[in-house]
Amino acid sequence: MCERARASHDRFSKRRLGEGKEDMAELPAAGVKRLLTKNGGELRTSTPAVQLVVEAAEEYIARLAQEASAIAQKERRKTIMDGDIRKAREIVG
Numbered sequence: 001m002c003e004r005a006r007a008s009h010d011r012f013s014k015r016r017l018g019e020g021k022e023d024m025a026e027l028p029a030a031g032v033k034r035l036l037t038k039n040g041g042e043l044r045t046s047t048p049a050v051q052l053v054v055e056a057a058e059e060y061i062a063r064l065a066q067e068a069s070a071i072a073q074k075e076r077r078k079t080i081m082d083g084d085i086r087k088a089r090e091i092v093g
Helices: 003-016 029-039 047-074 082-092
Strands: none
Touching: 029 047, 047 082
């Protein structure tokens, strides 16, 4: 098992034991696993792989939210609008 997968697995094991709550994922792993299965050629997906995708998705959403927030603030608004998300997607990728 690669180092990154091992670290993710260790964090997931702690979560199941109730430890490390500050690292608890916001996205539900079950939904992410369904998406991976649906879009991954119906292959099974390991728990560490699902956790890595959850982490990557959360990081992407965080970057997207930060960029969209900056766009809204630049336009002196307190609400992130769909147009802000569209612009942020172009910037973040």
